[in-house]
Amino acid sequence: MKRWDLIVIGTGLAGLTAARTAVEMGAKVLVIGRGMGSLTLFGNTIDVLGEIPPGADMATGVADWIAVHPDHPYARMGWSGISEALNAFRELFPSPYTFDSVGRGNSLVPTGAGTMRPTYLLPITMTAGAGMSAADTLIIGLRGFKDFQGDTVSLDLQCRGVNLSLPRYGLEGLTALALARLMDEGPFRESLGEAIRRQMAGEKRIGLPAVLGLKAPADVLKTLETITGAKVFEIPMLPPSIPGTRIFHRFREFLIAKGATFLLGNPVIGADVKEGRCEGITLQNPPLLTVYRAERYILATGRFLGGGIQADRERISEPLFHLPVLQPESRGEWFRERFFQPEAHPIHRAGIVTDAELRPVDAGGRVILKNVRAAGSILAHHQMIEEHSHEGIDIATGYLAVRRALAS
Amino acid sequence: MDLQTEVLIIGGGATGAGISRDLALRGIPSLLVEKDDFTSGASGRNQGLLHSGARYAVTDPEAARECITENRILRRIAPHCIEDTGGLFVSLPEDGHEYRANFIRACGVAGIDTEPLSAREALSMEPKLSPLMIGAVQVPDGAIDPFTLVVENARDAESRGARFLLHTEVTGLIREGLRISGARVKDRITGEEFTIAASQVINATGAWANEILSLAGLSIGIALSKGSMLITNTRLSERVINRCRPPASGDIIVPNDTVSILGTTSLRAEDLENHAVTPEEVSFLVDELSRMIPAIKGERFTRAYAGVRPLVQTAQAGDDREISRGFALIDHQSRDGLEGLITITGGKLITYRLMAEKTADFICARMGLHVPCLTHLQPLPGAGRGHTFQDRLLRLRHQIPAFRRELLCDCELVPREAVDAILREGKVRELQDILHRTRLAKGTCQGGFCVYRLLGVLNERRKEEGLGGSNRILKGFLEERWKGIRPVLWGTSLKEEELIESIYKGLFNLTPEEAATADGGHP
Ligand SMILES: Cc1cc2nc3c(=O)[nH]c(=O)nc-3n(C[C@H](O)[C@H](O)[C@H](O)COP(=O)(O)OP(=O)(O)OC[C@H]3O[C@@H](n4cnc5c(N)ncnc54)[C@H](O)[C@@H]3O)c2cc1C
Numbered sequence: 001m002k003r004w005d006l007i008v009i010g011t012g013l014a015g016l017t018a019a020r021t022a023v024e025m026g027a028k029v030l031v032i033g034r035g036m037g038s039l040t041l042f043g044n045t046i047d048v049l050g051e052i053p054p055g056a057d058m059a060t061g062v063a064d065w066i067a068v069h070p071d072h073p074y075a076r077m078g079w080s081g082i083s084e085a086l087n088a089f090r091e092l093f094p095s096p097y098t099f100d101s102v103g104r105g106n107s108l109v110p111t112g113a114g115t116m117r118p119t120y121l122l123p124i125t126m127t128a129g130a131g132m133s134a135a136d137t138l139i140i141g142l143r144g145f146k147d148f149q150g151d152t153v154s155l156d157l158q159c160r161g162v163n164l165s166l167p168r169y170g171l172e173g174l175t176a177l178a179l180a181r182l183m184d185e186g187p188f189r190e191s192l193g194e195a196i197r198r199q200m201a202g203e204k205r206i207g208l209p210a211v212l213g214l215k216a217p218a219d220v221l222k223t224l225e226t227i228t229g230a231k232v233f234e235i236p237m238l239p240p241s242i243p244g245t246r247i248f249h250r251f252r253e254f255l256i257a258k259g260a261t262f263l264l265g266n267p268v269i270g271a272d273v274k275e276g277r278c279e280g281i282t283l284q285n286p287p288l289l290t291v292y293r294a295e296r297y298i299l300a301t302g303r304f305l306g307g308g309i310q311a312d313r314e315r316i317s318e319p320l321f322h323l324p325v326l327q328p329e330s331r332g333e334w335f336r337e338r339f340f341q342p343e344a345h346p347i348h349r350a351g352i353v354t355d356a357e358l359r360p361v362d363a364g365g366r367v368i369l370k371n372v373r374a375a376g377s378i379l380a381h382h383q384m385i386e387e388h389s390h391e392g393i394d395i396a397t398g399y400l401a402v403r404r405a406l407a408s
Numbered sequence: 409m410d411l412q413t414e415v416l417i418i419g420g421g422a423t424g425a426g427i428s429r430d431l432a433l434r435g436i437p438s439l440l441v442e443k444d445d446f447t448s449g450a451s452g453r454n455q456g457l458l459h460s461g462a463r464y465a466v467t468d469p470e471a472a473r474e475c476i477t478e479n480r481i482l483r484r485i486a487p488h489c490i491e492d493t494g495g496l497f498v499s500l501p502e503d504g505h506e507y508r509a510n511f512i513r514a515c516g517v518a519g520i521d522t523e524p525l526s527a528r529e530a531l532s533m534e535p536k537l538s539p540l541m542i543g544a545v546q547v548p549d550g551a552i553d554p555f556t557l558v559v560e561n562a563r564d565a566e567s568r569g570a571r572f573l574l575h576t577e578v579t580g581l582i583r584e585g586l587r588i589s590g591a592r593v594k595d596r597i598t599g600e601e602f603t604i605a606a607s608q609v610i611n612a613t614g615a616w617a618n619e620i621l622s623l624a625g626l627s628i629g630i631a632l633s634k635g636s637m638l639i640t641n642t643r644l645s646e647r648v649i650n651r652c653r654p655p656a657s658g659d660i661i662v663p664n665d666t667v668s669i670l671g672t673t674s675l676r677a678e679d680l681e682n683h684a685v686t687p688e689e690v691s692f693l694v695d696e697l698s699r700m701i702p703a704i705k706g707e708r709f710t711r712a713y714a715g716v717r718p719l720v721q722t723a724q725a726g727d728d729r730e731i732s733r734g735f736a737l738i739d740h741q742s743r744d745g746l747e748g749l750i751t752i753t754g755g756k757l758i759t760y761r762l763m764a765e766k767t768a769d770f771i772c773a774r775m776g777l778h779v780p781c782l783t784h785l786q787p788l789p790g791a792g793r794g795h796t797f798q799d800r801l802l803r804l805r806h807q808i809p810a811f812r813r814e815l816l817c818d819c820e821l822v823p824r825e826a827v828d829a830i831l832r833e834g835k836v837r838e839l840q841d842i843l844h845r846t847r848l849a850k851g852t853c854q855g856g857f858c859v860y861r862l863l864g865v866l867n868e869r870r871k872e873e874g875l876g877g878s879n880r881i882l883k884g885f886l887e888e889r890w891k892g893i894r895p896v897l898w899g900t901s902l903k904e905e906e907l908i909e910s911i912y913k914g915l916f917n918l919t920p921e922e923a924a925t926a927d928g929g930h931p
């Protein structure tokens with residue numbers, strides 16, 4: 001049986017970052033994922049910490065914030081560790097489809113609900129949204145594409161909006177993926193560009209649903225900008241996410257080129273644990289059960305949606321290694337009375353508690369498994385949704401977990 | 409604006425809507441005021457059981473007989489609101505055979521057909537039943553769709569001259585000496601206040617009956633009992649499944665279209681507007697009902713909701729369930745010496761027509777008219793048009809041209825056209841009104857996806873009307889949705905919730921405060 005240096009369980013941004021960090025360090029890596037991970041649902045921009053006000057310097061902002069949030073996963077690496085990991089991420093996306101911040105801090109980008117959301121790194125296809133103002137922007141909706149409601153976006157952003165119909169292409173009922181594939185083909189983007197141009201009334205920016213192709217979004221952007229003479233930007237919308245799918249594909253392509261092995265589609269159903277070490281994990285691959293063994297393991301299985309933690313009517317548990325999960329006392333305390341509250345629901349802070357090297361620990365702070373590290377949203381003590389820190393936590397902890405694992 | 413009518417009906421539940429139709433069929437003009445929308449009270453918060461009466465056969469033979477009579481009438485006049493599922497009364501070992509024998513006898517006395525089944529027969533009909541069961545009895549229970557029932561009654565009444573004011577609350581009664589001559593009302597959306605003069609005022613506010621009566625310094629003896637229910641993601645049985653034991657909490661599972669409804673609890677209610685379902689109630693229902701259908705333990709729940717029963721007190725009793733489920737028609741002239749006001753409350757959804765008949769009979773007598781009731785003979789206008797998932801699927805295929813088949817909700821097959829048609833009618837004033845009239849937000853995602861799309865449709869209109877967009881509507885919906893979903897968040901529902909929160913709070917950055925605008929807060 002082949003033995004790996006490192007097995008990564010989970011194909012969200014944390015798992016992918018871990019795998020990539022490991023291959024860059026020369027390790028032989030196996031990546032196991034049940035599905036495509038949350039990137040393909042919500043991945044858009046890279047949020048690091050939305051609480052830092054737009055325009056403020058991120059480095060000092062995050063450092064100050066960590067000082068008052070000593071349990072947060074970010075406290076394990078500090079800003080220097082976070083930015084090292086973010087830089088590594090950016091290197092994976094060379095020109096023309098790059099990720100950058102606008103200035104030295106967060107910027108606000110428009111969303112499919114017509115709100116503005118703070119974020120840190122933006123793909124090139126979204127940067128023009130960060131500088132939009134109501135007066136100079138035209139929002140384009142596509143009639144029949146129901147997951148982006150152009151009128152909701154334009155009315156709430158108080159700018160002009162138009163719903164295009166392109167009868168020749170029969171857009172009624174199309175999915176985001178189908179639209180993105182159409183964009184990948186030259187003729188469609190040109191017809192779209194022309195149709196937009198005819199609607200313009202002096203606007204300098206054009207906002208579109210985030211479906212500007214999977215293969216070469218920067219080319220689609222360029223075509224549309226050339227035809228319209230305006231800056232064009234994508235607006236994040238309901239899942240599934242095309243920009244997130246691009247990130248996923250880029251990681252996978254890179255990892256496979258570097259010799260990592262991918263096993264997608266089957267669940268890990270058990271772990272072989274002996275004397276404080278994981279000796280192997282069992283993958284269900286009907287009708288077979290296959291055991292894979294490695295020196296080290298990264299647990300990056302996400303939260304409830306990813307299956308990293310689960311809940312019955314009584315308790316929250318971690319199904320794979322049966323690690324202790326930090327959690328509120330009883331189900332009655334998981335959620336607050338109102339959906340929108342200034343404070344996150346207590347259940348969001350639940351998760352796996354680790355030592356400084358991201359090894360899960362028990363209530364007494366003792367390391368449970370020497371060769372297993374946890375990364376990403378499965379960790380305790382953050383509230384990624386309200387903090388707008390999901391991608392930042394994934395990237396920073398995925399990176400750190402592997403640096404520490406391979407150093408040992 | 410001040411209005412005048414012959415009969416003023418307060419309350420737009422099944423009873424009020426039923427009275428309005430009954431009077432209209434007899435040619436008597438009426439105006440109905442409802443503080444929210446139709447079916448906002450108990451009529452939209454019940455278990456949807458078309459009682460055969462068997463449930464009450466042992467304890468309340470009179471109620472049982474009423475039920476079976478109305479059961480048969482409703483099957484005739486409202487076939488499109490009913491699914492003839494049939495029902496089983498299931499005996500578990502601890503229930504024994506003795507109660508079952510009593511039960512069959514009592515059903516016979518009340519005129520309810522029964523068919524005893526062996527455990528094996530019952531299991532072959534309903535394979536999810538517990539293999540521990542010792543036998544079952546088949547009865548003519550069914551499932552009823554109260555939303556369609558009430559709206560159809562109202563539509564028919566309206567086509568015959570009756571009038572409705574929704575989102576309009578009665579805030580006072582106008583008293584002239586020993587006579588009630590109308591009501592003061594308030595439009596809850598615009599805030600406008602006005603009066604309605606009437607020769608007869610009918611208080612059909614169900615559990616709110618005493619709130620209205622207190623406006624005239626009166627009260628009647630009713631106890632309020634909250635009942636909570638859970639909705640499953642899939643339909644668990646073909647038939648209604650009852651527990652064959654004396655009526656108690658957690659004893660019934662009613663199929664409804666694509667889902668099943670588990671019920672109910674019975675707790676004294678203090679606050680009429682607070683229908684919070686507690687974690688204890690949820691656990692109780694799951695534990696208790698999984699004894700009849702063990703798969704319930706692993707089932708996914710999409711929603712919890714509760715309603716308040718007004719139990720008319722006929723005698724002193726300790727347990728609320730002992731109080732009669734019958735209805736009360738109270739003439740405040742003979743009872744309190746106050747003319748022009750009657751109260752109709754209590755009863756059941758399935759006795760709404762009978763309650764309306766008795767009320768209209770009374771009004772006719774008061775007015776010296778001799779016109780017979782027609783509601784037991786005259787079918788509702790939509791009879792023949794099916795409302796089940798299958799029906800929607802067929803309609804979508806055959807009646808809606810392909811280019812118009814934009815589905816707002818993929819799980820429940822709600823086409824955009826259905827919403828456009830409701831909007832064209834011009835009656836709806838709130839998002840919730842649309843939800844009451846379609847199956848939007850009733851499927852697996854509980855509106856997580858389709859309400860964003862619905863908002864798009866609404867915003868298209870707002871734009872045409874020159875209004876601004878409003879994320880407040882979206883936030884308001886999510887807050888309402890939360891109440892129903894919070895009690896059932898574990899297992900798969902919890903995963904879905906992470907998805908929904910990630911979309912609306914994460915991706916869309918909707919926050920408790922007003923959302924930031926494009927020009928706000930950045931250079
Ligand atoms: C938990 C539960 C389960 C049930 N299950 C079943 C069942 O399975 N089968 C069955 O047949 N029956 C069932 N019932 C009983 C049934 O739901 C009720 O008997 C029936 O719906 C009562 O209808 P109603 O019109 O009298 O009252 P409601 O539907 O409550 O209508 C009263 C209306 O008055 C309005 N109102 C109140 N105050 C004012 C005001 N000041 N101004 C204007 N309007 C006002 C309210 O908003 C409300 O819409 C159940 C009841 C409960 C609570």
Ligand SMILES: Cc1cc2nc3c(=O)[nH]c(=O)nc-3n(C[C@H](O)[C@H](O)[C@H](O)COP(=O)(O)OP(=O)(O)OC[C@H]3O[C@@H](n4cnc5c(N)ncnc54)[C@H](O)[C@@H]3O)c2cc1C
Nearest residue numbers: 452453454456664667682683684711712713714850891892
């Ligand atoms: C026959 C029938 C079939 C149904 N089928 C389905 C179905 O297939 N799918 C589905 O999703 N739903 C179904 N429902 C439920 C329905 O969608 C509504 O949930 C129900 O009618 C209650 O109305 P509401 O949610 O508008 O009530 P709301 O007043 O909006 O209440 C929503 C929730 O909030 C709770 N609540 C109210 N006040 C408070 C408070 N102060 N604090 C905390 N909680 C509170 C209520 O218990 C309820 O759970 C069905 C209902 C019936 C009667």
